[in-house]
Amino acid sequence: MITVGLIAVPPMQLMSLAAMTVLQTANSLADDPAYRIELVSEAGGLVVTSVGFGVDTRPIGDARFDTVLVSAFAGTQAPSPSLAASVGRLAADARRVGSFCTGAFVLAEAGLLDGRRATTHWRQLSRLERAFPRVRLLRDRLYVNDGKFWTAAGMTAGIDMMLAFVEADLGEEAARAIAERMIMERRRPGGGMQVSSLLTLNPKTDRIEAVLTFAKKNLKTRLTVSQLADVAHLSPRQFSRSFHAATGQSPAKVVERLRVEAAHAMIVASRHSLDTIAAETGFADRERMRRAFLRVHGRPPQDLRRTARELAAA
Template sequence: MQRIGFIVLPGFQMLSVSSLSVFELANWEIGEPAYHVHLLSETGGSIRSSVGISVATEPFDNRNFDTLMVGGSAVAGALTLGVIKFLRRGLRRSRRVASTCTGAFVLAEAGLLDGRRATTHWHRARELQARFPKVKVEEDRIFITDGPVWTSAGMTAGIDLALAMIEQDLGADVARSVARQLVVYHRRAGGQSQFSALLELEPKSDRIQSALAYAKRNLTSKLTVKQLASAAHLSPRQFSRAFRAETGQSPAKAVENLRVETARLMMEQSRHSIDVIAQQTGFADRYRMRRAFLRAFGQPPQVIRRNARAELAA
């Protein structure tokens, strides 16, 4: 049986511990206790959450945990020297150390993320990078595995992280069954990005939505304003004005974002060459795609693919 320890800090958010349900359901799915979950705090006892609900915790001791996890806290002074020491010891003794959401700040404060790739909630990612320059922050990832250290984005991304742990421990079939029980994706559509180009645009009218859906289906085409306007049943001038008013972007920029998102997914999940992916996503050649990747992610396609393969190998 694997022992899972989750460190609860005063003022934690209830959703941050939702990932523990993944381990509970994995036990149920295989019909035996593969995991034993422990809520931990420095002194033990009752710890109050941000909404006023308290949970019972066990105090830190000399037990070893296969997986040690931590969430964040909005309460000043919640992170103590005792917690930092416990995490540092955990990195030496545990197979995995992980954080959910702003728990990445806790791991960074303990020095566990120095020189490692990590993520956190997109809203706090740049702050994490500024405060801890030794950390290689990737702000658009759902979760990242770098050696024994796992970090996830927003609180629900902790479920994605835990499902990946289940897959590593018990296999893809068990992880997929647990995801079905939770009514979530085994692997989120659109790769591991926190963002979706279509969702981020948030068009308000059916006509602009239809144009974007048309663009998504026809990325190999040139997708001129005239084509998109025709799909929206508007004149090119009306379409351009309405599109920018509803999305805050030009049609050309939106199409590039759709192409980049699709190309990234193909880079991560397929074995197609970079030239083939560039052709299939409408970039025409690898050099245009490379420039688009640098604008969107600050990294070229080769680095995106190498990182994805490194995560899969881990």
């Protein structure tokens, strides 16, 4: 049985506990439970959560775990040196070490991320970079694996990382079955973008929402203004005005962002050539995809592919 210790750092973010549902579901789907999970803390006893109630923990003491995880925590307080020392001791004996969101600060304080690739929630990236310049931060990742060390971006990205753990431990079919049981639309690869274009657009009308959904499902096609206007049941002129009012951008600009997002996911999760990815995501050719990446990300897709290969090699 795989022993998993989740270190609760106060005030603990509840999404760290939610991510453990992946392992609980793995146990429920198997004839014999694969995981034994313990909630521990530096001193033991009740640990306050970010919503105010406490959770019971046992002291870290001389515990040993196959997998050590550090919870996310609210606020900007620096991890205590004693906690970092405890985490360092646990990590030395563990097969796998991970963190959720701000838990990466604890791993970094313990010196475990020096020279390693890592990530955290997009709102904390700059703070982590300033505090621990030796960490090689990756900004457009849901989770990062470097050796035995894993870091998740935070919130629901922790669920994606835990599914990756299950896939490594029990196989792809087990991870897929858990995602289905948890009613997840899809399993996201670690290289997915932290902030989705659809979320940031936040359209105010059902018509524009329907257009965005249609566009995302049909990126390989040409997607003209007239075609999108037909989906919205508006004339092209009315549609262009309504779309800009709802999103603050032109239809062409938004479609480009959606294509870049889709290409981004394919680059980090597949071995397809950049020419194939450009065709599959609706770019006329590789060069147009490169220019779009420069406009959206400030770097070409070749850089993203290079980073993905380095991570795979690591």
